Amino acid sequence: MTLVDKDGWRRPWTTSSNRPDRRSADAAGQAWLGADGHAPESLRGPAGLQQLMTALAVHFVSVDADAIDDAVANALRQAAEVLGLDGASLWRSDSGGSAAAQEWTRDARPAIHESWQPASIPFVAAGLGANEVIHFGRLDELPSLDRDAFERQGIRSAVALPVAISGGLGGARAALVLWSTSGDYDWTPAIVDGCRLFAGVVGQALSRQLQAQALQRALDEVHQLRISTIGDDTGRPSVRSARTSGLIVSESGAVQRALAQAEQVATAPATVLLLGETGVGKEVFAQGIHELSPRHQRQMVRVSCAAIPSALIESELFGRERGAYTGALTRQIGRFEAANQSTLFLDEIGELTAEVQVKLLRVLQERVIERLGSTQSIKVDVRIIAATNRNLEKAVEDKTFREDLFYRINVFPIVVPPLRERVEDIPALVWQFVDEFSKSLGKPIESISKDSLRQLQQYQWPGNVRELRNVIERAMILATSPRLTVTMPQTPTARMPASSMTLKDMEIEHIRATLERTNWRIRGLGGAAERLGLKPTTLEGRIARLGMTRPKQV
Numbered sequence: 001m002t003l004v005d006k007d008g009w010r011r012p013w014t015t016s017s018n019r020p021d022r023r024s025a026d027a028a029g030q031a032w033l034g035a036d037g038h039a040p041e042s043l044r045g046p047a048g049l050q051q052l053m054t055a056l057a058v059h060f061v062s063v064d065a066d067a068i069d070d071a072v073a074n075a076l077r078q079a080a081e082v083l084g085l086d087g088a089s090l091w092r093s094d095s096g097g098s099a100a101a102q103e104w105t106r107d108a109r110p111a112i113h114e115s116w117q118p119a120s121i122p123f124v125a126a127g128l129g130a131n132e133v134i135h136f137g138r139l140d141e142l143p144s145l146d147r148d149a150f151e152r153q154g155i156r157s158a159v160a161l162p163v164a165i166s167g168g169l170g171g172a173r174a175a176l177v178l179w180s181t182s183g184d185y186d187w188t189p190a191i192v193d194g195c196r197l198f199a200g201v202v203g204q205a206l207s208r209q210l211q212a213q214a215l216q217r218a219l220d221e222v223h224q225l226r227i228s229t230i231g232d233d234t235g236r237p238s239v240r241s242a243r244t245s246g247l248i249v250s251e252s253g254a255v256q257r258a259l260a261q262a263e264q265v266a267t268a269p270a271t272v273l274l275l276g277e278t279g280v281g282k283e284v285f286a287q288g289i290h291e292l293s294p295r296h297q298r299q300m301v302r303v304s305c306a307a308i309p310s311a312l313i314e315s316e317l318f319g320r321e322r323g324a325y326t327g328a329l330t331r332q333i334g335r336f337e338a339a340n341q342s343t344l345f346l347d348e349i350g351e352l353t354a355e356v357q358v359k360l361l362r363v364l365q366e367r368v369i370e371r372l373g374s375t376q377s378i379k380v381d382v383r384i385i386a387a388t389n390r391n392l393e394k395a396v397e398d399k400t401f402r403e404d405l406f407y408r409i410n411v412f413p414i415v416v417p418p419l420r421e422r423v424e425d426i427p428a429l430v431w432q433f434v435d436e437f438s439k440s441l442g443k444p445i446e447s448i449s450k451d452s453l454r455q456l457q458q459y460q461w462p463g464n465v466r467e468l469r470n471v472i473e474r475a476m477i478l479a480t481s482p483r484l485t486v487t488m489p490q491t492p493t494a495r496m497p498a499s500s501m502t503l504k505d506m507e508i509e510h511i512r513a514t515l516e517r518t519n520w521r522i523r524g525l526g527g528a529a530e531r532l533g534l535k536p537t538t539l540e541g542r543i544a545r546l547g548m549t550r551p552k553q554v
Helices: 046-062 065-083 122-129 144-152 189-230 253-266 282-292 310-318 354-366 392-397 403-409 423-441 450-458 464-478 503-517 528-532 536-545
Strands: 087-093 099-105 134-136 157-163 173-180 272-275 301-304 342-347 368-370 377-379 382-388 412-415 447-449
Touching (some): 046 065, 065 087, 065 099, 065 173, 122 134, 122 157, 173 189, 253 282, 272 282, 282 342, 282 382, 354 368, 354 403, 392 403, 423 447, 423 450, 423 464, 447 450, 450 464, 503 536, 528 536
Parallel strands (some): 272 382, 272 412, 301 342
Antiparallel strands (some): 087 099, 087 173, 134 157, 157 173, 368 377
């Protein structure tokens, strides 16, 4: 249906299928439909419409603003079913001239697609413009122009009601139309009053939706204004945390691939081997896998194989009996017993001695341990997650790591990417660490220097996420205002090993070394372009593409 305004109505779009989708009906709507998808006879007519409006009024109060469109579309279907009608539409328009419609029609009946301009239905349009309810039981009750328009649509009887909307911007207006295409319809006063109540309920819901949208726009404008006044600073980005753990930021493709593997193996009892450089967050991945596993109700037990002296590692892992060795005054259970029916995280497993490797292999094969100083076997149910920053395949070749143990723990390897391969995650990680240290240091931070973030993303991070955390902690300690400026680590001689560098990393290192030898002079005799065998413009373009910047002079 149409309203009279200076812009008129545009062609509507249909938001719901012609076929009622009972699976998507809300809880209130389910009570109004029978097994065949239609309203029961006992709930049809004015009394059923009054009951439906009561239920919808309660439902619209609790539904989220983002879900109001779906709730209105469902309500149109329910109201038409209760009244035994063939279709219902909600038409919306604003002063900007845009228009949209939510519409439902009965099975096998086409939706109403023709655009109804005020000129084609002047009688009905004038009534709606005057906030009047227009209804007709037969087409011959309408003037000729309106009658012809409705007849082209196949509509034989209809009611059109203005819908009052408040709280929106730009004078939003709406109209509610319910119609019959199968025959004449008796619009009794009770039915018309029920339709008025329906229009009021829908109007309140749309008003709440527009108010929420207006509030969100205002908040966005305030946020943008705050950022624009900061100038060279950047505000907090939207952080997408991984499902495996709230501590894993998963914006980059490299991390998302590793997380997909972690989620696949989490529910299985298989042993997992986490590979990656030092500081990449292997322990965080292990915790995430444990949280998604059926063993998450018990705490994960951690063991750093490199931190425990070789003389004590066996008793730490498997436990000891009293008197097992000098100084063993009490009996002590090991980490395997402590992790029974849970997860045991063996960090830096590549540092285990050959003797402990043999005993660990037996435990992984038989799931049975013996405490040091005892011959009694103890059965354990432990899920193993191992981690290392070493190349275990090379260690196997060098005979420093047992081949059979390697194949026992290498059931499901996951490579955790280094920070230089996930630079998209750096802003979110920085804010995550800022929030952490803001609480402990009592220093609220509102923005971070864009120049600092740019340098953080260009740095190669040999210490990975652990190094980034330390850099942010130092910056937070030195911070004296809500604007954080980060001082980059001064490690000019630190270079990544060539074996761990990508082709892009090697290109950057080679160009940077040449620029440093020429004091960043690109053009002229002996300049960096000549030494690299490139045109100056080509080298300048490549420097820009690689994100390289000349370090500031101290």
